[in-house]
Amino acid sequence: MSNRQNGCTPTYRVLEEQCPDHDKQYRxxxxxxxxxxxxxxxxxxxxxxxxxxxxxxxxxxxIDPDR
Structure with missing residues (x-):
């Protein structure tokens, strides 16, 4: 969808990484x-x-991707 709309590919960046190591959470x-x-x-x-x-x-x- 984004490629057709504006010629850009989406990129993902980790904004936050919460520890402890055994229960990490990523944003x-x-x-x-x-x-x-x-x-x-x-x-x-x-x-x-x-x-x-x-x-x-x-x-x-x-857009609702669950539909």
Whole structure:
């Protein structure tokens, strides 16, 4: 979707990593260019990235991926 809209590929960045090591929590942002379009949390980076992508679709683009 983003590639067709504006020629940019989304990138993910870890914004925060909370410890302890046995129960880490990640907060990840998804960016289109320099703009943060979503943010998510998870117990691993992949989960947090998925949560961020879902948040971006819902909040920024008005798309419900669960439909």
């Amino acid at each position: 990840v942002g998804v960016f289109i260019g320099r703009d943060k379009v979503g943010e998510g949390k998870g117990s691993n980076k992949k989960e947090a990235e998925g949560d961020a992508a879902t948040a971006a679709l819902r909040e920024r683009y008005g």
